Amino acid sequence: MADHSILQPGNLLMVQERERFLARFLRKNGWPTLDSLRAFESGCSTGYNMRLFVQWGARPEHIAGIDLDPDAVDYCKAHSPEIRVHAGSADAVPEPDATFDLAIAFTLFSSVPDEEISAGIARELRRVTKPGGFIIIYDMRRRNPGNRAVHPVTKEDVRRWFPRSPMRTRSITLAPPLARRAGQWAPWLYGPLAAVPLLRTHAIYILRNPLTP
Secondary structure (H helix, E strand, O other), X not given: OHHHOOOOHHHHHHHHHHHHHHHHHHHHOOOOOOOOOOEEEEOOOOOHHHHHXXXXXXXXXXXXXXXXXXXXXXXXXXXOOOOEEEEOOOOOOOOOOOOEEXXXXXXXXXXXXXXXXXXXXXXXXXXXXXXXXXXXXXXXXXXXXXXXXXXXXXXXXXXXXXXXXXXXXXXXXXXXXXXXXXXXXOHHHHHHHHOOHHHEEEEEEEEEOOOOO
């Protein structure tokens, strides 16, 4: 949909803020380059984040993802045939145990209405991530009045799904209506507005996979 296009200035500003955070995280946690990084994405959609890892230096054969939408999977395969992408539910991932250094799920859990499936997705994220590896969840922390099909994801939710994983969290992302207005009229305002915690609508959770099962 055009409202969510990366070509919209406000959307681009939101994505760039998240990408800067991810780049800082990778540098600080032992990946000055991504040549050796193995990364997986649950709910990978059309593959934007997976292609981003490759653009940053990861090897395509080290990147994989899964999505329930067959059209999104077909798009990803057509545009990134060298990246491994599976069609199916993220609570049943056809990848071996302890394969990836990093697993991510961006705005996935907020779209899952069933607690059992959410717990299964978390279980699979833990399973495919190496002991001591990282899992990053990015999701909405406030209700979206314009979309009843999604729901907020709280720190308590993430703690329930990953009970043994040390966790760090921070709020991020300027409220999309404000971000889109800023992008259209005054892009320089995005940073100052996003620095106000009350105006941030999402959160990032960084989890460390336990060293022992």
